[in-house]
Amino acid sequence: MASSSSLPLHLCHGNKLTTFFNRSHAILHSIAIAFLIHYRVSLFFQDHKTRTTPIVPLVFVFASELLLSFIWFLGRAYIWSPVYRTVFPERLPNDEELPAIDVFICTTDPNKEPTIGVMNTLLSAMALDYPPDKLRVYLSDDGGYAITLHAMREARRFARFWLPFCRRFDIETRCPEVYFSRTEDYRPNSKNSDFIDEMQKTKEQYELFKERVRRGGEECKFKDKGVHSASNHPSCIEVIQEYSKEGLVEDQIIEMPLLVYVSREKITCHFHHFKAGAVNALLRVSAVLSNSPYILMLDCDMYCNDPTSARQAMCLHFDPQMSPSLAFVQFPQAFHDISQNDIYDSEVRSAYTIAWPGLDGLKGPVLSGTNFYIKREALCCHSIKKDIELRELKDSFGPSNEFIESLRRDYKKPNVNDDGEVSNMLLEEAKVLTSCSYEDHTKWGKEAIAEDYLTGFVMQCKGWTSAYVAPSSTTRPQFLGTSTTNLNDLLTQGIRWGSGLVDVAISRHSPLLYGPPRTSFLHSMGYAELSLFPLLYCIPLWCFATIPSLCLLNGIPLYPEVSDPYFSVFLFIFLSALSKHLHEVLITGRPIRKWINEQRIWMIKSVTCHTYGSLDAILKKFRLREASFLTTNKVADDEQIKLYREGKFDFRASAIFVEPLVTVMLVNLASVAGGVFRMMFMGGDWKKMLGQVLLSVYIIVMNYVVIEGMVMRKDKGRIPLHVSVGEDNTKDMEHEFCERVQSRERSSDTTPPTTVAVATASSFIRLAKAINVRFGPKMPLKTMAITTIVANFRSTIFIYQERTAS
Numbered sequence: 001m002a003s004s005s006s007l008p009l010h011l012c013h014g015n016k017l018t019t020f021f022n023r024s025h026a027i028l029h030s031i032a033i034a035f036l037i038h039y040r041v042s043l044f045f046q047d048h049k050t051r052t053t054p055i056v057p058l059v060f061v062f063a064s065e066l067l068l069s070f071i072w073f074l075g076r077a078y079i080w081s082p083v084y085r086t087v088f089p090e091r092l093p094n095d096e097e098l099p100a101i102d103v104f105i106c107t108t109d110p111n112k113e114p115t116i117g118v119m120n121t122l123l124s125a126m127a128l129d130y131p132p133d134k135l136r137v138y139l140s141d142d143g144g145y146a147i148t149l150h151a152m153r154e155a156r157r158f159a160r161f162w163l164p165f166c167r168r169f170d171i172e173t174r175c176p177e178v179y180f181s182r183t184e185d186y187r188p189n190s191k192n193s194d195f196i197d198e199m200q201k202t203k204e205q206y207e208l209f210k211e212r213v214r215r216g217g218e219e220c221k222f223k224d225k226g227v228h229s230a231s232n233h234p235s236c237i238e239v240i241q242e243y244s245k246e247g248l249v250e251d252q253i254i255e256m257p258l259l260v261y262v263s264r265e266k267i268t269c270h271f272h273h274f275k276a277g278a279v280n281a282l283l284r285v286s287a288v289l290s291n292s293p294y295i296l297m298l299d300c301d302m303y304c305n306d307p308t309s310a311r312q313a314m315c316l317h318f319d320p321q322m323s324p325s326l327a328f329v330q331f332p333q334a335f336h337d338i339s340q341n342d343i344y345d346s347e348v349r350s351a352y353t354i355a356w357p358g359l360d361g362l363k364g365p366v367l368s369g370t371n372f373y374i375k376r377e378a379l380c381c382h383s384i385k386k387d388i389e390l391r392e393l394k395d396s397f398g399p400s401n402e403f404i405e406s407l408r409r410d411y412k413k414p415n416v417n418d419d420g421e422v423s424n425m426l427l428e429e430a431k432v433l434t435s436c437s438y439e440d441h442t443k444w445g446k447e448a449i450a451e452d453y454l455t456g457f458v459m460q461c462k463g464w465t466s467a468y469v470a471p472s473s474t475t476r477p478q479f480l481g482t483s484t485t486n487l488n489d490l491l492t493q494g495i496r497w498g499s500g501l502v503d504v505a506i507s508r509h510s511p512l513l514y515g516p517p518r519t520s521f522l523h524s525m526g527y528a529e530l531s532l533f534p535l536l537y538c539i540p541l542w543c544f545a546t547i548p549s550l551c552l553l554n555g556i557p558l559y560p561e562v563s564d565p566y567f568s569v570f571l572f573i574f575l576s577a578l579s580k581h582l583h584e585v586l587i588t589g590r591p592i593r594k595w596i597n598e599q600r601i602w603m604i605k606s607v608t609c610h611t612y613g614s615l616d617a618i619l620k621k622f623r624l625r626e627a628s629f630l631t632t633n634k635v636a637d638d639e640q641i642k643l644y645r646e647g648k649f650d651f652r653a654s655a656i657f658v659e660p661l662v663t664v665m666l667v668n669l670a671s672v673a674g675g676v677f678r679m680m681f682m683g684g685d686w687k688k689m690l691g692q693v694l695l696s697v698y699i700i701v702m703n704y705v706v707i708e709g710m711v712m713r714k715d716k717g718r719i720p721l722h723v724s725v726g727e728d729n730t731k732d733m734e735h736e737f738c739e740r741v742q743s744r745e746r747s748s749d750t751t752p753p754t755t756v757a758v759a760t761a762s763s764f765i766r767l768a769k770a771i772n773v774r775f776g777p778k779m780p781l782k783t784m785a786i787t788t789i790v791a792n793f794r795s796t797i798f799i800y801q802e803r804t805a806s
């Protein structure tokens, strides 16, 4: 592939100064950690008679310190040699030389993913600045809803107005909803009357389109109600064709991408692998229909915000040095609904500004589920050589001859005639390819061929590389989606991610074990950080949130005395970690407030979704739990948006999320109060306890919003006095559990504990209930085991309290 000029298509640069600073900091911090380890280890070797602290809390705290240090160490991979890329799409060769691209869009549930939104994504992809005969857009509808198919036909009809309009006036915003909802910025030359006319006309057509979808939606609802079920339906594949020529000049030919609706077969009892399964089905269908060498993957809410993204990606795919091994070009996930304050860190800043550029400097970023241009070859058939046996291929890819043929052949044009008609034979084949049983006894089901993080990792272990292109300060984000901007959705999504990542961490593909011979150690470290962070944050953070404070309450010191030189080691590590984070936030151009928000949400996530996610993964490993995929809600709730914009936490979240927060807060508040009381009136030694006081105070100050939600706020988003649980089927379980706890409480012979201890204990019960609710309905026995452990933890505290008192 020849470039039209000798100028490079892209540049790749690092930042020497920042890298030098980061590496120096890493070394300094490591030395401090070495001192810490030395201090702790020597404590263990001390004569147990002179050691004032009991061994159990010490072991927990030391283990937590080690875990946090370890995950910090893994994260150094990101700062080691990050790179940033600039692309020059204008230097690409002529359009004739550009390769074809299949665009995959996945949707599943019109109730959570409004159809108009999905169609906007579709239209924005159709309107990409790329030769239309080289774009083929596939929409996978996992629910198989008639409304989606209907809307797609309407979208094609509207595209006859939208596409020419965008091309003629070189419109940058090619998502119609966004374009028409803007008041200013009707570029390019708003004064041009021709433009105004066209714009008005297109706008009218857009309104008409929405109206038709809405009306059709009602009819479809009726239809869908009858025989249809989202988890049980036959496959349906349709190449969307010309609707009618109404409203158009006779021989007006508008070049349009091929548009295909795909709904794979679903049978209730057949496991369908969620999005990964949908993508696999798309891979097969598109192989027999168009077989484009490149694929763009999009979530249904991720619209193309910069029409040049395809050309940007080609700048890297055309680079003769990178191209042979380059599997995919990843663009960041950016969101259109992020507020100034962003209390939940919905933009996931650290991933897209630190981790991805960091990995890009090693061997390439993680496959992020959406917004990437990938080589088809890298996804399924890189190992195909001409002499491979047909039988072998069928064992891997299933019985379809048509599909296997596609592995060896380059399609110059889609297997569709000019009127958009496909032969019946091919449609039948496509149906076979999307049937539930097609994957049986093949590699499709076993090797999760399309499962973002793992797919990317395995690919890179096979020698493929990837590249990351973030928008510069002067260019637009390439894609924009809907983020999770309320606590419940955020943490629910967090459970799924945590569970998926830890899944990999405890599998045979665990990055540190599977990676090193196949990919560099640094690169494996980066991958390991990503897969382990939910697990390696939740354990230490639970420990730090409870053990030091409970020890403070009981007058047990865990950290060196203020006068001890080792105290400064601890202080240094604490401050060094915080200031490094602050530095990172500032160099990525965010305000200090962002740092506070990230610290807070890090703690909140660790004790909630990371905990549940890790638990989920571990239980799945032992087959005690089934995989699940709760689709993220993309419907905006005004009340929620209002709270998010005002920067107020929305605690109307499931009890399983709110309970742990309340627990941790109560424990720490009680401990600081009790600890200070002890020091002032009971002759405690403040010098020994200062570390713990500081830690608890830090937790309380950072999570002040929880206290505010508990006692100060009066709006709907506050934490209700009774965090009631809405799930009916868990009610009985919960009731039974409460009974048991209460009867045990009644029969216990302990003397009434202090009010502080009651508060602590009762919040542990609430926590136990929360865990019970999450894991209850599916596995009563195991849940009981877990809850009993937690409840016993509570009794342990009681006993502990009594012992130390006497």
Ligand SMILES: O=c1ccn([C@@H]2O[C@H](COP(=O)(O)OP(=O)(O)O[C@H]3O[C@H](CO)[C@@H](O)[C@H](O)[C@H]3O)[C@@H](O)[C@H]2O)c(=O)[nH]1
Pocket (backbone or CB within 6 Å): 106, 107, 108, 109, 113, 140, 142, 273, 274, 275, 278, 298, 299, 300, 301, 333, 368, 369, 370, 452, 493, 496, 497, 500, 629, 630, 631, 632, 633
């Ligand atoms: O059974 C399913 C479930 C989901 N989806 C689609 O998968 C996409 C992602 O689902 P969403 O609920 O939006 O999840 P998010 O957490 O927002 O998505 C992030 O996390 C996913 C992995 O958990 C990645 O696959 C996504 O690309 C990434 O954006 C959506 O288009 C869905 O329609 C399906 O096609 N079939």
Ligand SMILES: [Mn+2]
Pocket (backbone or CB within 6 Å): 299, 301, 481, 482, 632
């Ligand atoms: Mn999403």
